[in-house]
Amino acid sequence: MLGLVVAGGVLGVALRELLLLPFGTGQPGGDSLVLPAATMGVNVVGSFALGIVIGRLGDRHPLTRAFIGTGVLGGFTTYSAFAVQTAVLLAVVPWAAITLAGVSVLLGLAAAALGLRLTQTSPATGGARSDGPGAAR
Secondary structure, eight states: OOHHHHHHHHHHHHHHHHHGGOOOOOTTOOOOOOOHHHHHHHHHHHHHHHHHHHHHHHHSOOOIIIIIIIIIIHSSOOOHHHHHHHHHHHHHOOHHHHHHHHHHHHHHHHHHHHHHHHHOOOOTSSBBBBBSSTTTO
């Protein structure tokens, strides 16, 4: 399973870098909001995609979940870059850093919840599944 996670992580990191590379390095001297905003976008998209993967697969297909969820999407999204970019921005434009951090967390949660909601349906009833994450057992 570890090999699948690593292979997926390589793909996810490469995809993220491909998408973020045009936005620069985020070093002082450029537009300090561009890279953090782009990172936020990647993290929100990744949260939505992970919600879909978890909602669709549930506890089934653990190897697929490991490859896509932990590997690809774990590599694609990046909490550490988000944290460092926010810390750097905090020293330059504190209000923007606090706003970006709050919006990132809220949008990420909303995107994950939407992904879960869109994919967690029961074929028999067409309604929400009762065996999904957070369900009473």
